[in-house]
Amino acid sequence: MGRIRSAKKTGFLLTAFLALWCGCAQYMIVPVEQAPTTYGPVKWSDEPLARFAPAFVTYQAVNPANRIGTPKAVPDETGGYRIIVDPSEPVVYAMERPYTQCGRAFRNLIYRVHFREVPFSLIPFHLGAGYNTGLIVVVTLDAATNPILVTTVHTCGCYVAVIPTEHQTRHARPDGWDHRRFRVYGEQLPGELTFGSASDPRLLVHLRPGEHRIMHVEVVEESVLHDSRRFQFRPAPISPMTDLESLPVDTTPMSFYYESGIFKGHVRGSFKIFETLLLGLVTLDAFVGSDKIYGDPQVTGNPFYTSLKPWNRTQSEMWDFGRFLDFWGWGSCASDP
Numbered sequence: 001m002g003r004i005r006s007a008k009k010t011g012f013l014l015t016a017f018l019a020l021w022c023g024c025a026q027y028m029i030v031p032v033e034q035a036p037t038t039y040g041p042v043k044w045s046d047e048p049l050a051r052f053a054p055a056f057v058t059y060q061a062v063n064p065a066n067r068i069g070t071p072k073a074v075p076d077e078t079g080g081y082r083i084i085v086d087p088s089e090p091v092v093y094a095m096e097r098p099y100t101q102c103g104r105a106f107r108n109l110i111y112r113v114h115f116r117e118v119p120f121s122l123i124p125f126h127l128g129a130g131y132n133t134g135l136i137v138v139v140t141l142d143a144a145t146n147p148i149l150v151t152t153v154h155t156c157g158c159y160v161a162v163i164p165t166e167h168q169t170r171h172a173r174p175d176g177w178d179h180r181r182f183r184v185y186g187e188q189l190p191g192e193l194t195f196g197s198a199s200d201p202r203l204l205v206h207l208r209p210g211e212h213r214i215m216h217v218e219v220v221e222e223s224v225l226h227d228s229r230r231f232q233f234r235p236a237p238i239s240p241m242t243d244l245e246s247l248p249v250d251t252t253p254m255s256f257y258y259e260s261g262i263f264k265g266h267v268r269g270s271f272k273i274f275e276t277l278l279l280g281l282v283t284l285d286a287f288v289g290s291d292k293i294y295g296d297p298q299v300t301g302n303p304f305y306t307s308l309k310p311w312n313r314t315q316s317e318m319w320d321f322g323r324f325l326d327f328w329g330w331g332s333c334a335s336d337p
Contacts, residue, residue: 033060054137117133158306160184166194
């Protein structure tokens with residue numbers, strides 16, 4: 001029994017080392033770029049889904065792999081269809097979902113974007129190399145429609161980060177939370193966002209070229225995005241998240257996700273060979289790292305878990321958002337001080 005526990009511990013120490021090494025190995029200084037390309041929906045109304053929609057700063061967008069695109073079904077050589085992400089047409093998919101925690105009602109605004117690929121690279125090593133990769137940004141609103149949390153995660157469930165805003169009370173944060181900064185596998189993010197610092201605030205998410213890791217998040221004035229001296233702004237329309245389940249083809253619409261079999265609930269064409277080889281056995285998931293649908297696991301058959309430890313799969317799953325926050329130490333049920 002002692003040997004089993006020792007092997008188990010060794011396996012997860014190896015997992016932690018690999019995740020840390022691969023996460024930190026990609027960290028390189030991004031060269032200064034004049035007016036990087038920025039994608040985001042144009043604010044068409046004061047409705048929360050439009051008002052809080054993030055904009056994404058992409059660096060080295062001359063490389064199509066670093067551009068936000070549109071998932072499409074295109075003909076393949078067999079006479080069927082395959083899924084790609086077209087980098088010439090950016091789109092942001094969005095949905096709203098309420099949840100409760102500690103008897104209080106909250107609302108999540110969920111935004112999803114995709115890229116053609118994370119290209120293969122040895123130096124820096126891209127653990128997540130593969131096609132049709134993506135990111136999710138969740139803006140959590142309280143009952144007064146104040147943003148209290150911003151959660152970012154890759155569509156594989158990797159690299160999750162929860163950032164509080166000035167509207168979230170300090171007692172609801174994890175013990176010892178540093179409101180100045182924190183680290184997520186080599187990336188340093190702000191420990192708090194202040195929406196009240198701008199008269200017309202816009203959430204701005206900076207993406208590292210290559211693996212599209214989130215390397216900075218800030219709140220800026222809306223007008224800053226349209227300053228051509230700072231950014232090349234490209235409008236990216238908002239589409240319903242459900243559009244991903246019915247991509248247009250000549251005959252019957254095709255889902256962005258596998259709908260049956262062992263790949264059910266995963267993005268078509270997103271298999272991550274390096275993550276499977278290095279982490280599949282110790283995480284007990286042959287498709288670890290593969291991008292997936294964000295939905296009810298009772299329906300999709302594919303939990304959107306955010307912890308590599310198999311015994312945390314249910315507690316770290318993001319669809320039940322209140323439980324997810326509890327797992328990561330957010331949202332204490334204690335009374336406000």
